[in-house]
Amino acid sequence: MDTDGETTGTGTLGKAMAVLEAVVTADGPQRFTDILARSGQPRGTLHRLLSHLVEEGLLVQRRDLSYEPGLRLLTLAYRSWSGNRFRDVAEPHLRSLHALTGETVHLGILRQAEIVYVDKVESQQTVRMSSQIGKASPAYCTGIGKAALSLLPQPELERIVSGMAFHAFTPHTHRSAETLLAEIVDIRRQGHAFDREEHEVEIRCVAAPIRVSGSDLTAGISVTGPAYRVSMEQLTAWSGAVREAAAAIGEEAAIRLGPGRGGP
Amino acid sequence: MDTDGETTGTGTLGKAMAVLEAVVTADGPQRFTDILARSGQPRGTLHRLLSHLVEEGLLVQRRDLSYEPGLRLLTLAYRSWSGNRFRDVAEPHLRSLHALTGETVHLGILRQAEIVYVDKVESQQTVRMSSQIGKASPAYCTGIGKAALSLLPQPELERIVSGMAFHAFTPHTHRSAETLLAEIVDIRRQGHAFDREEHEVEIRCVAAPIRVSGSDLTAGISVTGPAYRVSMEQLTAWSGAVREAAAAIGEEAAIRLGPGRGGP
């Protein structure tokens, strides 16, 4: 009866988005009945919602009647990504950090309790191509996430943390609000955060938060590498450069994002 | 009075998407009044639509009350992209084509009169990073576009072509349905298409269409390079490999996409 159905207060749009999300989140094409179960909507309603989503190109219906994500999402995301001024401002800084360290550099933005990766410069030898852009990871177990959280005013931080479900991805993942909040106190003092194999084993990073004055944006950058190649000492050595890059991005963004319209 | 307002027949969802599109398409943050003009919706209605879009995370409202694309689009697109089985099947073939040619290789899917780029393997020396994925270009002036069109049954081809607005991007761009349809006859015979600097000057490509039996998907791949480095002879020399890769992707996809559920 209450399988999923995150029908937010947003009237019809909310229902449509919940259904869309249900299809996009699932792996593989979803048949009507699958979605019916996941969404908890009544048959008639769901049927209409699905046709509308298909008409809009947000979903595609296959020959066997099952539903898949449509291309419209990709094109919308492309346009919003390529027109994103903040990413644009940050890019050169990501590049120089990459040049300095030789490791993968990420730019992420905080949304609620998640950080969303918005740009990435990586070592060419990597297998996976572009990818990862648009990926959302929990804030409590990523360097950028913890760094970004450290910028929030305490009440908001606590509100967000209190809603977190601490899933133990690795033996080093934070398991409680207490330890996380304690670490955030340190992060505030130091100006940077580490990920000590908290999200994936054998993966470490240093991250620094980005504050853009005059904006509600909270973000961060990180340098990430495999544990066998990147020691904690190495990360510490890089932390200064990461903090400086983050600060530079923040200042530049405040200037270029603030005013308003046009751009180069 | 009738500035834009592509209010498709999809009821409320259609209106919401039209507004979203208006904001995403624009460059830079849009204020209420800007959107009011672009969308043609009445004030009250627009206001509610915008709040709903913001609540859903599809838009973000800045301090100065203007609206920007929200991160939800990126995360939705990421999930649908990374879960896309067709792209997955094609990727190794893109890689080998890249290894063979040393030039950029694209995978694109036809949607109406546009082709949407879904994956890309490029020479590392390029400036722009991942990007371009999700970008939509007109079918009539791109190699993949023309190749994909050549697979359509004649009536559908004509229906789509008749709706095209032939914009002359370069001196070599098709200017009319006649020349395009004529070229498509050749493309059908040869099994591959060229882009002879039709979309961008100094950029050429060879493309081959991908047909996936049992699916309505129409797609294509291409090898693209700058004119100074890649002669038409060179492209012709590569055309066989491109056709073979396209055929291989089509067959593999028919097998792996057909059945249904599971994963790798």
Add this chain to the structure above:
DNA sequence: AATCAAGTTCCACATTTTGGAACTGATAGA
């Protein structure tokens, strides 16, 4: 032929959306 499951259509009912108009509040000019 009968049964069952999956998907689609229908339609009286009710919630949501609609959109003109009135309201607030900031900014500018007289």
Add this chain to the structure above:
DNA sequence: TCTATCAGTTCCAAAATGTGGAACTTGATT
């Protein structure tokens, strides 16, 4: 200081949309 103007927000009766249970296809299975 006092209007005038403009941008954004709120309101609410009327209208349109969305709702969802039930009946109806379709097509496979026994």
